[in-house]
Amino acid sequence: xxxxxxxLPSPLGEGTLTAMFPLFNFQIINSxxxxxxxxxxxxxxxxxxxxxxxxxxxxxxxVLNEHSKQVNGKEYLQPCLEGHNMGLLSEAGTPCIADPxxxxxxxxxxxxxxxxxLVGPNSIILSLMASGFNGQxxxxxxxxxxxxxxxxxxxxxxxxxxxxxxQTQIFIETPYRNEHLFHSFLKVCDPxxxxxxxCNLTTPEQSIVSQSIAKWKKENPDIHKRPVVFLIN
Amino acid sequence: xxxxxxxLPSPLGEGTLTAMFPLFNFQIINSxxxxxxxxxxxxxxxxxxxxxxxxxxxxxxxVLNEHSKQVNGKEYLQPCLEGHNMGLLSEAGTPCIADPxxxxxxxxxxxxxxxxxLVGPNSIILSLMASGFNGQxxxxxxxxxxxxxxxxxxxxxxxxxxxxxxQTQIFIETPYRNEHLFHSFLKVCDPxxxxxxxCNLTTPEQSIVSQSIAKWKKENPDIHKRPVVFLIN
Numbered sequence: 001x002x003x004x005x006x007x008l009p010s011p012l013g014e015g016t017l018t019a020m021f022p023l024f025n026f027q028i029i030n031s032x033x034x035x036x037x038x039x040x041x042x043x044x045x046x047x048x049x050x051x052x053x054x055x056x057x058x059x060x061x062x063v064l065n066e067h068s069k070q071v072n073g074k075e076y077l078q079p080c081l082e083g084h085n086m087g088l089l090s091e092a093g094t095p096c097i098a099d100p101x102x103x104x105x106x107x108x109x110x111x112x113x114x115x116x117x118l119v120g121p122n123s124i125i126l127s128l129m130a131s132g133f134n135g136q137x138x139x140x141x142x143x144x145x146x147x148x149x150x151x152x153x154x155x156x157x158x159x160x161x162x163x164x165x166x167q168t169q170i171f172i173e174t175p176y177r178n179e180h181l182f183h184s185f186l187k188v189c190d191p192x193x194x195x196x197x198x199c200n201l202t203t204p205e206q207s208i209v210s211q212s213i214a215k216w217k218k219e220n221p222d223i224h225k226r227p228v229v230f231l232i233n
Numbered sequence: 234x235x236x237x238x239x240x241l242p243s244p245l246g247e248g249t250l251t252a253m254f255p256l257f258n259f260q261i262i263n264s265x266x267x268x269x270x271x272x273x274x275x276x277x278x279x280x281x282x283x284x285x286x287x288x289x290x291x292x293x294x295x296v297l298n299e300h301s302k303q304v305n306g307k308e309y310l311q312p313c314l315e316g317h318n319m320g321l322l323s324e325a326g327t328p329c330i331a332d333p334x335x336x337x338x339x340x341x342x343x344x345x346x347x348x349x350x351l352v353g354p355n356s357i358i359l360s361l362m363a364s365g366f367n368g369q370x371x372x373x374x375x376x377x378x379x380x381x382x383x384x385x386x387x388x389x390x391x392x393x394x395x396x397x398x399x400q401t402q403i404f405i406e407t408p409y410r411n412e413h414l415f416h417s418f419l420k421v422c423d424p425x426x427x428x429x430x431x432c433n434l435t436t437p438e439q440s441i442v443s444q445s446i447a448k449w450k451k452e453n454p455d456i457h458k459r460p461v462v463f464l465i466n
Contacts (some may be wrong), residue, residue, distance in 0.1 A: 005361045017256035020352055021426045036331065090391030094358060097368040106365030109443040117362040119253055119435070125327060129240045129350040135330040139372040139400075167372075203351070210342040 002080050006032065007101070008087045008119020008182060009094045010046050010048045015205040017049060020121045020202055026050055032087040033058070034079035036104055038065045043089050060124045061189065064100060069108070071100075071109020078224045080113045094122045098142055123229050124170055127198035130208045133233035138168035139210060144181065151181070155232075157202065159189050162233055178223040180216070181218075189213045189232065196231040199223055235313050238341045240334070241320045241355065242327045242353020243279050245435040247461060250282060253354045253435055259283055261351065265320040267312040267339055271298045276322050297333060304333075306340020306373035313346045325460070327355045329374055331405065356462050357403055363441045364401070365466035371401035377414065378433045384414070385421045388465075392422050395466055404463045411456040414463060415449075418430070422465065429464040432456055 002029050006028055011020055016097065030053050040063060044056055056114075062076050075152050077100035080086045086094045088104055096103040124140050141158070144151045158169040173181045191214035199207045199221070210231075239261055244253055254274060263286050270276035278291055295309050313319045321328045321337055327350075328334040341348050357373050374391070378386045391402040408413045418428055424447035432440045432454070442454065443464075 008281075018255065019255050019422065021255055021306075022252050023256065024252035094362050096362045100366070102365050103366050104365075105363065106443070109365050113445075115363045115365075115435075115441055116439075117356045117359045117441075119352065119359070122358045123357065125330065125355045125358050126350045126352070129327050130338065130348045131328045132329075132335050132342050132348075135335050136330070137373065140370065142369045163403045201241075201350075207347075208348055210339070210348075 001083060002111070002113045003083050003085045004114040005077065005105070005106070005119040006085065006087045006117045006187045007115065008089050008092050009118060009122070010092060012092050012121050012123055012201050015203040021123065022119050025118050025120065028056065029087065032085045034060045034084050034086045035089055036062045036076055036086065037098065038091045039091045042091055046089065064104065066100060066208045068100070071103050071198060073104055074111060076104055077108055077111060077113060080108070081111065083108050083119070085126055089094065093115070094120055097124065100226060121202050123198070123201050126201050127229035127231060128168065128170065129197065130198060131196035131210050131231045131233070133168040133194065133196060133210070133231055134166050135168070137166060138170060140170040142172060144171055144173070145200050146177065148180065148184060150186050155184055156188050159193055168233045170229055173228065173230070175225045175227060178226065178228050182221070182223060185214060185230070185232065186217055194233050197221055198231070199224060200228070234316060235319045235346045237347040237349045238310065238338070239314055239320045240316065240328045240338070240350040241322050242343050242351060242355070243323050243325060245325050245354050245356055245434050248436040251359050255352050258351050258353065261388055262320070263320045265289065267293045267317050268322055269295045269297050269319065271296070271332065272323045273282070274323055274420035278374065279322065297337060299333060299400045301333070303459050304336050306337055307344060309337055310341055310344060311342070314344065317435050326431065329352055330355060337357055344465060356431070356460070359400065359434050360429065360441065360464060361403065362464070364429035364443050364464045365428065366401040366429060366443070366464055367399050368401070370399060371403060373403040374422050375405060377404055377406070377421055379410065381413065381417060389421050392465060394449045397414060401464055401466045406461065408458045408460060411459065415454070415456060418463070418465070419446060419450055424446065427466050430454055430456060430464050431462045431464070434460070434462070
């Protein structure tokens with residue numbers, strides 16, 4: 001009989017762990033000896049912070065990230081098939097949302113392994129809740145093109161979609177490129193379009209500002225190299 | 234100086250509260266005397282379950298739901314403006330996602346009130362994590378039309394979009410209509426399209442099955458009158 005694969009959220013940044021995770025997550029972590037992780041160092045640091053009772057050196061870590069070639073889900077999930085609980089850890093936030101973990105989960109379903117997602121911080125949902133924008137209809141697009149012409153074309157496309165359907169559009173960016181994305185919104189969007197900038201979520205520096213492009217044009221938000229979610233509506 | 238508006242998630246169903254909410258949520262609830270809620274009865278029951286220290290009869294509840302006419306955000310948020318913490322509660326899950334709360338949050342931003350979203354269970358994210366589908370690009374559409382011809386037309390539209398872009402499409406349905414929606418997917422989708430049915434999330438009866446339409450055609454899942462999220466990819 002196979003054991004379950006737990007999907008374990010991790011912190012979005014420096015903040016209080018008891019504000020981010022239910023007690024249950026701390027308990028589950030103490031039931032797991034086998035982890036699939038994106039980076040060893042972050043994973044070990046997270047487990048130490050969670051005050052894990054086990055010796056971290058006794059745990060087995062399998063690495064899955066953008067450098068992993070020809071991922072064989074069955075190999076990764078061998079411990080589950082042998083009856084050991086496994087944990088899939090994200091670098092930040094919830095696994096499988098904007099990270100490569102979904103390949104493992106798809107394999108788990110094919111192998112008949114139970115998949116159990118745990119509650120934790122997700123920057124897309126937290127920012128959507130706090131934006132004041134339409135939460136009945138929304139789309140997450142991940143990263144926009146780095147080329148400014150292409151990026152501005154896509155922003156215009158999504159802004160038009162929002163005007164037609166009311167759908168909220170959600171984007172993220174590599175933190176050192178945040179200001180380029182911000183200036184693209186200012187350049188191409190209608191002054192009445194609303195832009196929400198949700199920065200440093202769940203940390204003591206959390207800042208969530210939701211206002212029209214016209215108002216943003218008078219401001220210079222401090223978003224360089226910080227984790228940000230951008231939403232328009 | 235105004236006090237913050239806290240966005241407080243509530244349970245998705247009968248389950249262990251310490252598996253759903255960080256400790257911080259229990260602490261915040263004890264700092265709040267004014268709530269905006271969808272239904273009084275559910276809100277009171279939730280606060281009792283959270284073992285609130287305050288007498289529930291001493292709390293003030295303002296009701297906001299689909300029957301509320303001409304919602305004046307400033308009136309609802311008067312306690313915040315007078316320096317009292319307020320809580321916005323959803324009927325189930327996270328406020329402002331597929332519920333009317335976003336109007337209040339938009340008003341809070343206009344009034345310069347700080348908006349603080351708390352971590353909690355969100356059925357869209359939990360089901361997406363656990364589906365094994367693309368989490369880099371996804372869209373939530375809420376409810377599909379009740380008319381079967383219209384519904385099937387929309388399903389086909391979204392399935393085509395997925396084939397073109399890889400985007401995961403996410404839907405919910407009124408629980409007593411779940412089977413109609415399920416049969417519409419079986420009827421119109423390509424046999425290789427994958428459908429994930431995430432049922433009773435975070436409860437002891439949780440069931441998450443992710444497989445091709447071809448495989449679903451041989452099954453009859455027990456989804457009648459249960460809370461379900463449907464995902465295709």
